[in-house]
Amino acid sequence: MQETAGRRERKKAATRQALADAALRLFLDRGFDAVGVREIADAADVATTTLFKYFPTKESLVFDEDAGRAEALAAAVRDRAPGTSVVDALRALVEHDVVRRHTDPDMAGFRRLLDETPALRDYRRGMWLRHEASLAAAVAADAGLPPDDPRCAALAHFVLDSPDFISAAPDPVRALDGVFALLDRGWSTLAG
Amino acid sequence: MQETAGRRERKKAATRQALADAALRLFLDRGFDAVGVREIADAADVATTTLFKYFPTKESLVFDEDAGRAEALAAAVRDRAPGTSVVDALRALVEHDVVRRHTDPDMAGFRRLLDETPALRDYRRGMWLRHEASLAAAVAADAGLPPDDPRCAALAHFVLDSPDFISAAPDPVRALDGVFALLDRGWSTLAG
DNA sequence: TTGCATATGTGCAACTGCTACACCTTTTAA
DNA sequence: TTAAAAGGTGTAGCAGTTGCACATATGCAA
Numbered sequence: 001m002q003e004t005a006g007r008r009e010r011k012k013a014a015t016r017q018a019l020a021d022a023a024l025r026l027f028l029d030r031g032f033d034a035v036g037v038r039e040i041a042d043a044a045d046v047a048t049t050t051l052f053k054y055f056p057t058k059e060s061l062v063f064d065e066d067a068g069r070a071e072a073l074a075a076a077v078r079d080r081a082p083g084t085s086v087v088d089a090l091r092a093l094v095e096h097d098v099v100r101r102h103t104d105p106d107m108a109g110f111r112r113l114l115d116e117t118p119a120l121r122d123y124r125r126g127m128w129l130r131h132e133a134s135l136a137a138a139v140a141a142d143a144g145l146p147p148d149d150p151r152c153a154a155l156a157h158f159v160l161d162s163p164d165f166i167s168a169a170p171d172p173v174r175a176l177d178g179v180f181a182l183l184d185r186g187w188s189t190l191a192g
Numbered sequence: 193m194q195e196t197a198g199r200r201e202r203k204k205a206a207t208r209q210a211l212a213d214a215a216l217r218l219f220l221d222r223g224f225d226a227v228g229v230r231e232i233a234d235a236a237d238v239a240t241t242t243l244f245k246y247f248p249t250k251e252s253l254v255f256d257e258d259a260g261r262a263e264a265l266a267a268a269v270r271d272r273a274p275g276t277s278v279v280d281a282l283r284a285l286v287e288h289d290v291v292r293r294h295t296d297p298d299m300a301g302f303r304r305l306l307d308e309t310p311a312l313r314d315y316r317r318g319m320w321l322r323h324e325a326s327l328a329a330a331v332a333a334d335a336g337l338p339p340d341d342p343r344c345a346a347l348a349h350f351v352l353d354s355p356d357f358i359s360a361a362p363d364p365v366r367a368l369d370g371v372f373a374l375l376d377r378g379w380s381t382l383a384g
Numbered sequence: 385t386t387g388c389a390t391a392t393g394t395g396c397a398a399c400t401g402c403t404a405c406a407c408c409t410t411t412t413a414a
Numbered sequence: 415t416t417a418a419a420a421g422g423t424g425t426a427g428c429a430g431t432t433g434c435a436c437a438t439a440t441g442c443a444a
Contacts, residue, residue, distance in 0.1 A: 008391075008440060015393095036429060047394050052431065122314070150361070150370025157357050158350055158374070165349050169342070178342025182350070186378025200411060200420075207422095229401060239423050244402065 023061035
């Protein structure tokens, strides 16, 4: 594994990181809406147009790449421990990604930022839902159903929609329980 | 019931209608993104600033008021026929509002507009979800559960999220079946 | 090393949704 | 009749985003 894959690659990565770092720092300081993209570009010492060559929107500056999430979802379904239901496996994944952030004190600032910025929550929901089709297919394959089975599609949609709902709830842990109680019982009487 | 409730009211209503009509006509003609708000205001013969006194956003030009939807949801839960489950009653309401549009040929243009404009679908989803809390409370009251029961909140959320998912699906009728099969079985084993 | 094609970055100007402001006109009500 | 209140106007401007023409840096080949 080459660490230094050419100066060009390294500079690109550095620029990208500088932008993301500057943006997050400014957002945490003063709030998402109070910081303009021109200011972020300035802080990272690049032109505004350059910023948009790295990040398609202002919101995307806040989130890491989600490379691997599609695979993580498929793996959660495929490689789950024997005796674990699909819904339980997905619950564990959501719990890991969402609820942990609500108890980790290092994420407090980040969490507050998300809480007070609907645009960011919407963006994150979209990132989850990008994998709706592939999760539906994985669930269908696991259950031995046709890949376009509508109940699998519905389950996949609700699971991927849930992180947003859960972290916006007053008590996220209880919300997680509620969501997966409903889905688990619904799914088990369909598939089991 | 006064038909003519003062010249002022009538003029306001006429301006509002002129804006909505002009907007829908232009959108259907050329697509949502290809029409600017300045052009819509021009077509309705008002200033751009006036347009935004009637409609808070460009998207809102497309949709009627949703006055009464909150009440319709509460009524669907409260006044349902004996022997009908809460989920079935809500299914009927969603079916009426969503699936009918998919079979009515008069709505074909409107439907295409929605299909090709994610911003409009998101806006409509938001309109449904505005009643999430009140629906959750109605469901909880009906089931004799505390008003903040997380399973009721989850059910309400998924029901109100579903119209968007359903009408975006390749086969909306099958999607409707899938969604409500899942929710119905999940809910009945919790509440029944 | 030199030279060149290409990837990357720059600055400017513009467009789009949306808002603030100061002003004018119509309607309502005393 | 008059004055307040409501509605509408036009201008100017902001913020996110993009297109364009030009500059620079890099990787590769000779």
